[in-house]
Amino acid sequence: DGGITQSPKYLFRKEGQNVTLSCEQNLNHDAMYWYRQDPGQGLRLIYYSQIVNDFQKGDIAEGYSVSREKKESFPLTVTSAQKNPTAFYLCASSIFGTGDTEAFFGQGTRLTVV
Amino acid sequence: QQPVQSPQAVILREGEDAVINCSSSKALYSVHWYRQKHGEAPVFLMILLKGGEQKGHEKISASFNEKKQQSSLYLTASQLSYSGTYFCGTERRIQGAQKLVFGQGTRLTINP
Numbered sequence: 028d029g030g031i032t033q034s035p036k037y038l039f040r041k042e043g044q045n046v047t048l049s050c051e052q053n054l055n056h057d058a059m060y061w062y063r064q065d066p067g068q069g070l071r072l073i074y075y076s077q078i079v080n081d082f083q084k085g086d087i088a089e090g091y092s093v094s095r096e097k098k099e100s101f102p103l104t105v106t107s108a109q110k111n112p113t114a115f116y117l118c119a120s121s122i123f124g125t126g127d128t129e130a131f132f133g134q135g136t137r138l139t140v141v
Numbered sequence: 142q143q144p145v146q147s148p149q150a151v152i153l154r155e156g157e158d159a160v161i162n163c164s165s166s167k168a169l170y171s172v173h174w175y176r177q178k179h180g181e182a183p184v185f186l187m188i189l190l191k192g193g194e195q196k197g198h199e200k201i202s203a204s205f206n207e208k209k210q211q212s213s214l215y216l217t218a219s220q221l222s223y224s225g226t227y228f229c230g231t232e233r234r235i236q237g238a239q240k241l242v243f244g245q246g247t248r249l250t251i252n253p
Binding site for chain 2: 058060062067068069070071072075077083085086117119121123128129130131132133134135
């Protein structure tokens with residue numbers, strides 16, 4: 028079945044560590060996105076990408092980095108520069124360019140700093 | 142840049158109607174609507190494109206006024222399963238890139 032997979036589901040990080048969240052899709056989508064969700068809050072855009080080897084900063088990119096070496100993969104690294112990384116992270120993908128482009132979400136990764 | 146949703150929260154009895162509004166200060170290419178249950182991924186409801194066409198699915202419908210840069214989601218005769226947080230997403234094209242940003246959400250609670 029086609030879909031978008033995030034791993035791990037839960038992640039614990041010690042202060043000062045970098046951690047990488049995985050996002051893989053087999054929908055053949057060009058566009059991929061990373062969002063951060065804090066309790067009771069909306070979805071804030073971290074990074075987005077339209078094509079391989081190209082990505083743009085979203086509204087809250089500081090302390091995060093991404094790569095897009097393959098069409099199906101868009102990993103997010105939460106660096107030690109992110110001062111408050113505890114949150115629920117959602118990855119999404121969509122077809123690019125048609126206009127009628129529903130976004131499909133992964134099940135999310137809940138990151139906790141310990 | 143994020144769209145603004147109102148109200149922030151709604152509590153209804155089963156069978157009542159609700160309207161959730163979404164507005165943007167920027168010109169919009171399209172508006173998306175999603176529903177998220179607690180701890181789960183958002184689920185797509187519908188997308189509206191430029192042209193003001195109203196879309197619907199069963200008892201949930203939406204409109205898009207591109208001139209006013211606003212969209213509204215209408216839930217008619219609400220069911221218990223409609224409970225959740227509703228997000229509008231607005232899509233803009235910036236230098237060829239497709240940027241999808243979401244509002245802060247509207248929490249809908251349906252009581253029996």
